Amino acid sequence: MLANISFDIDGKWSALKYFNIDSNPKKDEFIEKGIPKILEILDNHRIKSNFFLVGRNILNYKVLHKKIAENHEVGNHSYSHPHNLASLDENTIRLELKKTHDLIKKTLGVEPLGFRAPTYGLNSDTLKILDELNYTYDSSYIPAYYPGITPFGNLFQKRSPHKIGKIMEIPVSVHPIIPFYLNGTSIISLGMPWLRSALPFMKLSGRPLIINFHERDAIETLPKILAKQLKRSRNNSLKIIEDTIIYLKRNTKLVTMSQLVDIYNKNP
Numbered sequence: 001m002l003a004n005i006s007f008d009i010d011g012k013w014s015a016l017k018y019f020n021i022d023s024n025p026k027k028d029e030f031i032e033k034g035i036p037k038i039l040e041i042l043d044n045h046r047i048k049s050n051f052f053l054v055g056r057n058i059l060n061y062k063v064l065h066k067k068i069a070e071n072h073e074v075g076n077h078s079y080s081h082p083h084n085l086a087s088l089d090e091n092t093i094r095l096e097l098k099k100t101h102d103l104i105k106k107t108l109g110v111e112p113l114g115f116r117a118p119t120y121g122l123n124s125d126t127l128k129i130l131d132e133l134n135y136t137y138d139s140s141y142i143p144a145y146y147p148g149i150t151p152f153g154n155l156f157q158k159r160s161p162h163k164i165g166k167i168m169e170i171p172v173s174v175h176p177i178i179p180f181y182l183n184g185t186s187i188i189s190l191g192m193p194w195l196r197s198a199l200p201f202m203k204l205s206g207r208p209l210i211i212n213f214h215e216r217d218a219i220e221t222l223p224k225i226l227a228k229q230l231k232r233s234r235n236n237s238l239k240i241i242e243d244t245i246i247y248l249k250r251n252t253k254l255v256t257m258s259q260l261v262d263i264y265n266k267n268p
């Protein structure tokens with residue numbers, strides 16, 4: 001069974017912006033502390049992972065982002081992480097994507113091939129722009145319902161990787177029995193049993209396991225407002241990232257998203 005672990009690097013400023021709280025994006029403790037911790041774990045376990053990067057953070061933290069790009073696959077996660085990307089007009093979306101695309105190429109020296117939308121909000125304009133940028137994959141959908149984040153209709157979306165035009169859509173995983181997110185946030189909130197209970201059924205389904213964490217998950221104590229929103233009742237999130245990696249290394253074949261695209265293109 002195939003699996004992929006990815007990291008969305010949003011920043012504390014972006015998480016707080018969701019609550020209309022301003023903070024300094026140039027002094028961001030989630031980025032400063034979170035990225036090195038995540039890179040260290042991945043290095044220790046010799047895992048090549050996917051990182052989805054926000055343009056503004058690349059500008060503010062060039063060295064840290066270069067370190068990411070040295071060993072991992074990097075993708076586009078918009079320029080300013082608008083939480084309402086899917087409801088913006090086409091040109092604003094194009095600007096958000098193009099700015100980060102160019103920054104990744106210029107500053108990090110690599111060509112991004114994939115995108116993840118902030119708060120999983122994707123629309124047809126965004127897909128059209130990804131096509132213009134010659135991207136090969138998108139990993140923005142979660143086929144599950146969560147009030148205020150993903151709409152009810154998501155419950156009926158495909159759960160397997162599938163082509164939308166030229167783009168391979170790689171949905172973030174949903175628990176195969178209880179139709180709720182099987183992502184980093186829910187594993188941290190519900191603990192490792194949430195992941196372990198899903199695996200036998202995921203294997204039966206033949207679908208790959210697509211799990212995304214965030215840099216904030218490497219931070220044990222979050223501001224109260226975020227801990228509440230993320231249903232974070234424990235302070236062992238960094239250990240859960242590592243436990244997830246160890247568990248998936250033992251029980252699945254870990255691949256990068258580009259490798260997954262190749263595999264699905266050959267055997268759809």
Ligand SMILES: [Zn+2]
Nearest residue numbers: 008010118119
């Ligand atoms: Zn994000």
